[in-house]
Amino acid sequence: xxxxxxxxxxxxxxxxxxxxxxxxxxxxxxxxxxxxxxxxxxxxxxxxxxxxxxxxxxxxxxxxxxxxxxxxxxxxxxxxxxxxxxxxxxxxxxxxxxxxxxxxxxxxxxxxxxxxxxxxxxxxxxxxxxxxxxxxxxxxxxxxxxxxxxxxxxxxxxxxxxxxxxxxxxxxxxxxxxxxxxxxxxxxxxxxxxxxxxxxxxxxxxxx
Amino acid sequence: xxxxxxxxxxxxxxxxxxxxxxxxxxxxxxxxxxxxxxxxxxxxxxxxxxxxxxxxxxxxxxxxxxxxxxxxxxxxxxxxxxxxxxxxxxxxxxxxxxxxxxxxxxxxxxxxxxxxxxxxxxxxxxxxxxxxxxxxxxxxxxxxxxxxxxxxxxxxxxxxxxxxxxxxxxxxxxxxxxxxxxxxxxxxxxxxxxxxxxxxxxxxxxxxxxxxxxxxxxxxxxxxxxxxxxxxxxxxxxxxxxxxxxxxxxxxxxxxxxxxxxxxxxxxxxxxxxxxxxxxxxxxxxxxxxxxxxxxxxxxxxxxxxxxxxxxxxxxxxxxxxxxxxxxxxxxxxxxxxxxxxxxxxxxxxxxxxxxxxxxxxxxxxxxxxxxxxxxxxxxxxxxxxxxxxxxxxxxxxxxxxxxxxxxxxxxxxxxxxxxxxxxxxxxxxxxxxxxxxxxxxxxxxxxxxxxxxxxxxxxxx
Numbered sequence: 173x174x175x176x177x178x179x180x181x182x183x184x185x186x187x188x189x190x191x192x193x194x195x196x197x198x199x200x201x202x203x204x205x206x207x208x209x210x211x212x213x214x215x216x217x218x219x220x221x222x223x224x225x226x227x228x229x230x231x232x233x234x235x236x237x238x239x240x241x242x243x244x245x246x247x248x249x250x251x252x253x254x255x256x257x258x259x260x261x262x263x264x265x266x267x268x269x270x271x272x273x274x275x276x277x278x279x280x281x282x283x284x285x286x287x288x289x290x291x292x293x294x295x296x297x298x299x300x301x302x303x304x305x306x307x308x309x310x311x312x313x314x315x316x317x318x319x320x321x322x323x324x325x326x327x328x329x330x331x332x333x334x335x336x337x338x339x340x341x342x343x344x345x346x347x348x349x350x351x352x353x354x355x356x357x358x359x360x361x362x363x364x365x366x367x368x369x370x371x372x373x374x375x376x377x378x379x380x
Numbered sequence: 381x382x383x384x385x386x387x388x389x390x391x392x393x394x395x396x397x398x399x400x401x402x403x404x405x406x407x408x409x410x411x412x413x414x415x416x417x418x419x420x421x422x423x424x425x426x427x428x429x430x431x432x433x434x435x436x437x438x439x440x441x442x443x444x445x446x447x448x449x450x451x452x453x454x455x456x457x458x459x460x461x462x463x464x465x466x467x468x469x470x471x472x473x474x475x476x477x478x479x480x481x482x483x484x485x486x487x488x489x490x491x492x493x494x495x496x497x498x499x500x501x502x503x504x505x506x507x508x509x510x511x512x513x514x515x516x517x518x519x520x521x522x523x524x525x526x527x528x529x530x531x532x533x534x535x536x537x538x539x540x541x542x543x544x545x546x547x548x549x550x551x552x553x554x555x556x557x558x559x560x561x562x563x564x565x566x567x568x569x570x571x572x573x574x575x576x577x578x579x580x581x582x583x584x585x586x587x588x589x590x591x592x593x594x595x596x597x598x599x600x601x602x603x604x605x606x607x608x609x610x611x612x613x614x615x616x617x618x619x620x621x622x623x624x625x626x627x628x629x630x631x632x633x634x635x636x637x638x639x640x641x642x643x644x645x646x647x648x649x650x651x652x653x654x655x656x657x658x659x660x661x662x663x664x665x666x667x668x669x670x671x672x673x674x675x676x677x678x679x680x681x682x683x684x685x686x687x688x689x690x691x692x693x694x695x696x697x698x699x700x701x702x703x704x705x706x707x708x709x710x711x712x713x714x715x716x717x718x719x720x721x722x723x724x725x726x727x728x729x730x731x732x733x734x735x736x737x738x739x740x741x742x743x744x745x746x747x748x749x750x751x752x753x754x755x756x757x758x759x760x761x762x763x764x765x766x767x768x769x770x771x772x773x774x775x776x777x778x779x780x781x782x783x784x785x786x787x788x789x790x791x792x793x794x795x796x797x798x799x800x801x802x803x804x805x806x807x808x809x810x811x812x813x814x815x816x817x818x819x820x821x822x823x824x825x826x827x828x829x830x831x832x833x834x835x836x837x838x839x840x841x842x
Contacts, residue, residue: 186629186633188629188630188633188661188664188665188668189629189632189633189636191633191637191661192632192633192634192635192636192637192640192658192661192665193636195636195637195640195641195644195654195657195658195661196636196637196639196640196643198640198654199640199643199644199647199651199654200643257625257628257629257632258625278628278629278632279628279631279632279635279636280632282635282636282639
């Protein structure tokens with residue numbers, strides 16, 4: 173699975189800062205998108221691959237902290253590295269509490285910035301992977317027949333084949349066939365694997 | 381009805397004549413009553429609408445002389461000045477010139493105080509001269525009155541709070557012109573006049589109160605302006621912080637561009653186009669930073685618009701006043717030794733206040749951690765022989781670090797948490813722009829002394 177290179181989104185009203193960041197970030201292999209204001213950023217589309225946001229705390233109009241709040245409310249979980257030209261200690265506390273990756277004062281050490289971006293990108297990649305896996309699992313589950321879903325649910329609650337057969341009124345052999353189908357369709361390597369999947373899908377552990 | 385009855389009696393000439401005479405008398409009486417009513421009415425209306433007491437008196441007098449036989453109506457006030465003069469407020473009538481330069485008094489010991497006016501004031505009773513030609517009391521004025529055709533007069537006193545304060549004088553062209561009815565009317569007018577006088581006084585007091593209120597408002601406004609000025613002073617820190625931010629942005633960009641250029645160079649092969657672009661950005665941003673510095677300098681130079689003679693002691697005292705609250709909070713006491721009779725210096729008051737404020741706040745900051753001795757700030761001013769006024773601000777705080785004291789006046793050098801490092805360099809620029817010097821040294825026991833001197837105005841102007 174080939175992944176798009178990570179993108180760093182820069183929102184800062186100062187063109188010198190924006191352009192210098194673009195130069196630095198491209199030199200280390202990031203894709204870069206520059207925005208002069210929160211409004212410009214919100215008007216654009218989010219990139220495909222993993223990304224991280226570099227956000228100036230004080231911006232004309234909507235501030236960086238406002239954007240952080242707004243993104244959280246819209247459930248857009250972009251990692252954010254804040255940068256500031258002022259010694260905004262109370263703001264940094266607020267930003268970090270709200271889940272920012274890092275809070276850097278300008279001028280910052282290049283390594284500090286790159287390290288926090290690496291953390292941010294890794295966090296975003298992990299989130300994307302988890303989301304993709306969850307989507308895949310749901311897709312597989314939806315491919316099961318109603319009977320197979322029923323069997324999966326009962327397996328997940330730890331019932332034996334014999335018990336399941338008795339419960340749904342079929343032979344133990346039939347249960348074994350359904351179960352094999354479920355394992356194959358879900359791509360589970362073991363019963364334990366299957367139970368974990370059922371768990372992630374939110375199938376109740378104590379069953380129907 | 382009675383008159384009609386008499387007139388109806390026929391065949392008796394005597395009776396008819398008597399009836400006709402009575403009718404004439406009655407007509408005269410009616411006319412007089414009419415006049416009295418009119419006079420009273422006009423006066424009342426004047427009473428309600430009067431703007432000044434003089435106008436009111438003039439219109440009352442005018443109402444009185446509407447009766448043809450009255451040749452003068454005037455109002456005088458009994459004053460308590462030496463000689464107890466009766467000062468004429470206003471008058472009206474064809475013979476008014478009679479009163480020009482006349483001496484009226486209510487002083488018993490003076491001959492002019494024993495005429496009708498003086499007696500009326502003293503006794504509080506109206507006094508009638510029935511016939512000016514024969515009345516002994518009027519003798520001193522008889523010859524003076526003759527050319528004006530004055531034949532009788534009345535002087536009616538009026539009171540305020542029980543005390544006689546003035547008189548209404550009325551002169552007539554025929555003897556026996558004043559009866560009980562007229563006296564009654566004049567007394568009435570007199571008491572109205574007294575009432576009007578107290579109204580006028582109330583109004584004057586109201587006006588004075590209003591003026592006092594306006595003065596107080598002005599003072600409040602001034603105090604507010606003063607406060608705003610103090611606010612402007614205190615915002616020097618904000619000004620410095622905003623300049624710091626303006627310079628910090630391009631500097632941060634330059635650092636990042638430098639980092640980027642190095643990375644492009646380190647590539648194999650190096651990406652020289654990217655390196656060039658980064659260096660071009662660095663050059664642009666460096667120019668931007670130096671532009672900020674130049675603009676700041678320009679701002680400081682330009683803002684010295686005021687060039688007035690001023691007293692450094694006043695400047696010091698004003699700033700001490702502004703910082704009184706802050707000192708209380710920081711438990712800093714102040715001792716001043718400001719030389720009296722210092723010659724004036726020339727300059728911009730606000731800017732010199734900024735310097736003073738900066739030195740005082742620095743001194744207070746330096747004493748923040750002092751707990752084993754009183755936090756005392758000393759402010760002194762003195763005249764130096766070279767035609768300079770010297771100001772010293774001494775604290776007993778941490779003192780100057782010998783390792784860094786030579787950097788005190790460098791831009792962005794600070795030893796304070798959260799300090800920007802612009803206060804002292806800006807202060808020094810201001811003092812130097814005023815032809816003076818600013819320097820620092822250790823205090824005798826603890827702490828530091830900051831001194832600045834400014835040329836005396838006479839020298840500065842030369």
